[in-house]
Amino acid sequence: MLEPFVSPKAIAIIGASSTPGKLGYAILQNVLQYGFPGAVYPINPKRSEVLGLKAYPSVLDVPGPVDLAVIVIPSQFVAKVLDECGRKGIRGVIIISAGFREIGSEGLQRERELIRIAQQYGMRIIGPNCLGIIDTLVPLNASFAATMPDQGSIAFMSQSGALCTSILDMAKPQGIGFSRFVSLGNKADLNEIDFLEAWADDPHSSVITAYLEGITDGPRFMEVARRVTKKKPVITIKSGTTSAGSRAVSSHTGTLAGSDRAYEAAFKQTGVIRARSVQELFDFASAFARQPIPESDRVAVVTNAGGPGIMCTDALEQMGLCLASLTEATRQKLSEHLPAAASVLNPIDVLGDALADRYELAVEAAANDPNVGAVIVILTPQFMTEIEKTAEAVVRVSQRSDKPILGCFMGEANVGPGIEILNKGGVPNYQVPERAAAALAAMWSYRQWLEQPEDEVPRFEADRESVRRIFEKVRSSGRVTMSETEARGILQAYGIPMPRSELARSAEEAVEAAERIGYPVVMKIASPDILHKTDIGGVKLNLLSASDVRDAFDLIMYRATRYMPNAEIWGCLVQQQVAGGREVILGMSRDPQFGPLLLFGLGGVYVEALKDVTFRVAPIGRRAALEMMQEIRAYTLLRGVRGEKPADLEAVADIMLRLSQLVSDFPEIVELDVNPLKVFDQGRGALALDIRLVLAA
């Protein structure tokens, strides 16, 4: 599908110019200068020759076949030449031109027209409003970037063309090379998901990186990402994380930014590694591109300086990694060969006067230690330090080892040549230990993702028909919210346990119901129009006798008719009063990008005051359900403190999974809260006490 972009034979530059300073000049110049091996056809109706090549008035005039076109002309003329591209049989088009969706409704119209034309001819489009693409394998630089990156195994796509220019400017001096480099622009046709899929099977790309402001199709992104991340690491920046940031997104590209919590959940569920800055993106990518993924989280640190060794240790621990305990054999070996003052514990301090040989011995010993999963080599440029020879030694050990070895040669002027040797030898270098530790932590989390078996989404038996009927009834009465009775019907259809409950239309019916259920009971107003029952005094607890029940019925009816005179009143619900148990909340809201977003938290103040909640995109499997519980800070309270029994987490997981199925089966549910769900001790289950459900209008 992306064939014309990755192996074009002949390329037309529509809008090619011979005037330096014009984009059409820069692009043609880049195509030629960086060695595109195929035919190049400048298209320019006003000239017969551009940059020494014969120019044609239109692609239709080009004698031979053309498979890729770059369009760089004013937006109002793009549709016409795109149609010509179609007629010419061109399969791929990169539209550089701006003036589309990003400028408002007129531009959006124009962009839709392009899509229509492309679909008519079966063409694929990158852009519009983009910098172009660079492919170091073809090689092809079909962009107006000021440079050509080195070849490497990092594939990169960006929703910001300007950011591409910065990254290219940083990459070369930092020794970062790319395989594919794509400026996505407005993503009118091809988007991040298409490239994710294409690059998953690209043997030249070992890491996929991206700068994204929004994701075009959340569910499909998740489906594809889940698959791709099992083949190779996907690292992405997702900007617009904060509310202020989101405003900037909307004004910038018109992308509807999904809430950051949904992105966070979606990335977690699909193994996508999130980077928090461009620096972090390439810190991570360099490690993944050049070093094996660690098999354990135990790290050995080799250093010629105590201070940076401590900083590294601090950082590792903060990142959730740990210092390896070296085996006796390793310590023995180090003791034999290092000076007496050296530390043969981890961090291994080879001392300030260490030459390259001492480093090589220590790094090799560390890498060979079965307790060690990864090695960080710290070097400070001290008086006798052999910077370059040490770099060579580290590269040698790295090439012999199947464990990740990261460099932390700290410095720039004198250390620079050493860093270059590391870079050339496939050992990424980090200027400070904290960045090396963060890169290792990303690798370790990826290892864990790789080894995780798939989290199967279970399928429970459920009475969808009942639910459908209830929804029809609700809608046919012009409502979007539900009475408790209706909501109970829905939970029941999905097998979610609730306290016993009956609807009573009179005080006498209420007493009968209470006798059947057993005292104490709770009574609540039953009305499709009253959502916040306690606010009008529509809930009474702790009713112990028939006379309590009668009084409560009359009082609730009086209040309901008095405070909500227009509400439809069905009577009172009489319910089993539930004693004990811990309160949790389960919920769902619809994220505009990813759909059903499940929430879990401890009830009461933990949700409201401490905001101690966590999210997943539905549907989820049992592992995700259990993970959600473990993620909240108050998890210890569920597990039990001070000799308390643990809560019945399996029962909660079960209910969460059933809700996950419910909201997946019925996209018309836009909001749902089970609050509280009372969870009893292990083995004793859980009961949904109250439910709130809102349908799409």
Add this chain to the structure above:
Amino acid sequence: MLEPFVSPKAIAIIGASSTPGKLGYAILQNVLQYGFPGAVYPINPKRSEVLGLKAYPSVLDVPGPVDLAVIVIPSQFVAKVLDECGRKGIRGVIIISAGFREIGSEGLQRERELIRIAQQYGMRIIGPNCLGIIDTLVPLNASFAATMPDQGSIAFMSQSGALCTSILDMAKPQGIGFSRFVSLGNKADLNEIDFLEAWADDPHSSVITAYLEGITDGPRFMEVARRVTKKKPVITIKSGTTSAGSRAVSSHTGTLAGSDRAYEAAFKQTGVIRARSVQELFDFASAFARQPIPESDRVAVVTNAGGPGIMCTDALEQMGLCLASLTEATRQKLSEHLPAAASVLNPIDVLGDALADRYELAVEAAANDPNVGAVIVILTPQFMTEIEKTAEAVVRVSQRSDKPILGCFMGEANVGPGIEILNKGGVPNYQVPERAAAALAAMWSYRQWLEQPEDEVPRFEADRESVRRIFEKVRSSGRVTMSETEARGILQAYGIPMPRSELARSAEEAVEAAERIGYPVVMKIASPDILHKTDIGGVKLNLLSASDVRDAFDLIMYRATRYMPNAEIWGCLVQQQVAGGREVILGMSRDPQFGPLLLFGLGGVYVEALKDVTFRVAPIGRRAALEMMQEIRAYTLLRGVRGEKPADLEAVADIMLRLSQLVSDFPEIVELDVNPLKVFDQGRGALALDIRLVLAA
């Protein structure tokens, strides 16, 4: 005091060598090469000339006066030459030689000998075991570093000599200059506090930076830092923050690492800015050294690219800063001069084709806007971008403005020359927006520190004599822990409110006490030997009548004698039972470095399961006490949720301050817990229900 180090007239290099590769060669070479303007005397008993200078067998043979000596000879000979330095009248000595405290007890002996000699002659020592010092103002490079940094206004000291070499190697290419640069070594004599004090009044240093592994004298550090930070910013890395890291510290320098929470508290209380890596240290220092401190937290972002603008917005919000709302006048001005497609809201998007003039206009307009406290200027190297001219424009605006302007020119190869112009023009540059935002956040927190009035430590009337008597009694009976009765006596002496309570030696006394106090009452075993009363069933609540009290007395006595047969039993405490209120915990433990460390947290699960607590070093003022309450995550619960009244925070603060005074008055208290302190609604006070107090053995 530091005179000989900052304005030496004549310097002796003891151990000067003419053999390249020796430290004594490197140091002499550095002194000469980097232009020390005074007299230089190589001291070497084996040579009559070193590097073209006349050499002397001993400093005693030098004809003229000498005020500074550098010693770089094997450790066993240092004492002898130090004594000669003393006799020669030398005032300052830098001891490079290693082989002292860092190698164990033998070295420690040698180090103590040095101190003795120095004190005898009134000499001051830097080191031993250090890299030396560099002073760009003298200029003097009395170190074996491989380079001389540029002159600048950052003063730096480091407890790791090796780290110095890395920092020097990074600094020059990154445009970072220093005034003073000191490798502290083992801090046998001069330490971080001495330099903090000296640099506070150094007109050539505008920022003080440090890498520290431990602090020599916590209380004095705090006293000095509190003063110095009001004059100029102090930024420090304190490594060994985690438990694993702390292990590395001990094996490295033998410094006893104080717990990180104590450091965190001490830095917060004294306005010291903490950096988390060397990168952050210089990111912050560059901003402080070159730009004014912002007057507000409202930031304007000027950018030629949407994506980085969003990333910057995200970062600002995450750092607790915000985007400024531009005034109507500013927006008007921008609208008039920028193209229609530009964004005149904040971030101000000057568009990808912006030349230097458009940047200058926008940056100037932003800086002049009264709503703006600081400006970040983002540049990506796009097709038409005038990198260098834009840098010049930013420098011009910065020089006219009294607001901080930070650069975020993103790139390296092509952007490099622009960054250099910014650097030379006093505008620090950050490669990614996240780092610029972090630097601004550090500046803003410093501004808040500067404007904070001093937090006066109040002095309450207290009955110290009673406390002293109780402690004497406890100690004379060979105990370090206290009975509740004794502990109550102590709280009472410091005016801390408690429930009414009486000691009863018999069931009848208990009933009499209960009648006086009023039912319901609580009863607890009274024994100096039983600290965990509930564990043996030694506490009974909710006693409503005389017969309840009698039963409880007998039961508690039975259990105490059965489960703790050897405990001394005094009887039972009969106490007023306190109903309602929110539970908090106040505590104190002694930090080995900083002394009394106060703790505050919500009681119960919030402390035990959620570890939601905060710390301060005592003594504290009222603002700190109130801040502690606000810092915990569960603060909302104290402030009141769902229409609850706020808790009596002033009463809690009052009690915290009284405890602060108590633990400051009596250093022999090593641990103290008031748990729970029951806090009632605003205006209704608080009561200390239980207290645990441990004295030094």
